[in-house]
Amino acid sequence: MDGALLAPEETRAEALGRVAALLERSGVEEPRRDARALLLAAGELTPADLLLEPSALLSPEARRRLDRFARRRAAREPVSRILGARGFWTQDLVVAPDVLDPRADTETLVALALDLIGARRGEALTILDLGVGSGAIVCALLSELPLARAVAVDLSPSACAAASTNFARCGLDSRAMILRGRWAEALDARFDLVVSNPPYVASGEIATLAPEVTLHDPALALDGGVDGLARYREIIDDLPRLMAPRSFAVLEAGAGQAPTIAALLVAAGLEIAEIRKDFSGCERAIGARRRD
Ligand SMILES: C[S@@+](CC[C@H](N)C(=O)[O-])C[C@H]1O[C@@H](n2cnc3c(N)ncnc32)[C@H](O)[C@@H]1O
Structure with missing residues (x-):
């Protein structure tokens, strides 16, 4: 010792x-x-x-x-994991083993989504979060949108359990439904807002990240395939059938990925509404709308 x-x-x-x-x-x-x-x-x-x-x-x-x-x-265990909690947006969330520790960068996605929704904030909006993890994005959005309801999907049983804990902890469980599964595979509904912070680290780069990440965040939450963009391709293909009239999709991007993700969104028939930078100047969140 x-x-x-x-x-x-x-x-x-x-x-x-x-x-x-x-x-x-x-x-x-x-x-x-x-x-x-x-x-x-x-x-x-x-x-x-x-x-x-x-x-x-x-x-x-x-x-x-x-x-x-x-x-x-x-x-090199992160403070949030040692203390079992992390502040995100205005809430204190439980951070569970085997579930991505939510990052402050993701608050950029939340802020952009709320700005795009704008005057519709008071409506009974429907939200879909693909890859809910700890539930951070859904907790933040539902706390700001009093009549909204969310469907939260994740493939990881640990993530589904953590999201369930956090929805209850934030008093939002009556407005959030959790589905364990592969992206939107089991869904045939349309939503007013689709959000996702998918895994976006290129497979070969994972081992080069800080020990706080490689030793403690699950590979399923990090691995974006050979070029880091494989999960975006899977998700974006499905967006047109998931988006209601006047809806938005807001995706988080890794450093340097925003232009390629924007091109994928446009190729899927969507229109870019805004690309927003985080506090360190990195293009972090991309908002797209349907061309109605
Ligand atoms: C980068 S984490 C984001 C977690 C959370 N939304 C956040 O921002 O903190 C990506 C999440 O996607 C989930 N995931 C990975 N592949 C998936 C798939 N094929 N279908 C559904 N969820 C998946 C992971 O388990 C992980 O929870």
Whole structure:
């Protein structure tokens, strides 16, 4: 065991410095930010507790918890998985093993979808999410669209279970139905909004990603085939038969993929409504409409 984890008695500030140093040595990208998150959770502290009383001693139980958390983070498990929760849009979602840890980038898709829906927000809209994962997108959309209902599809039983937990946790389970299956194979309905954040990493690139991803996110949620675009082709082929009049489809894109995905959407007979960048300037979400 790393000697840095064996401090006998220490203050909040000392614990923060010790864990941040351990995480830095382990190659964690933002060691102090993560050390702080783990310390707050382990000590059941608020940010103000840490700021106003940095010299208070951590209880033995809090130190034990912090050391367990720190060991897992040093082995490159993401903070969200260690704590079992992740903030997405305005909700706190459960992050389950074998299910993609939702990313802040995906909030770009949510924001674009809501903007495209615009004045129809108060209508009883129908939403389809292909590859629901933890349920992040559906939870965000249903929380903003009070009369909308969603069908959420995933091939992974773990994802279906996690989405079910999160729909109930957010009080949205009466408006969301989960279907386990292959994309829209079992569906013959039309929807006002179709959303998807499909797997988009080229198969050969998966092994080159950070350990937080390769060791903890399931391959089914990452693998986009040889060129990273195979899942888009599968999904886009089906979009015209799934989209109601005046509807939109909004897809998340990996870095550099947006122009090709837009071309696939146009080839399927749809019209590009908007391509939106995320906060790092990457074209992240593509909105398309039917040509009615
Ligand atoms: C990138 S994850 C997105 C999860 C979630 N929507 C999010 O944004 O956090 C892609 C999801 O697609 C699911 N998936 C992969 N292939 C699928 C298929 N053929 N049919 C249905 N779902 C599939 C995976 O299990 C995974 O949950």
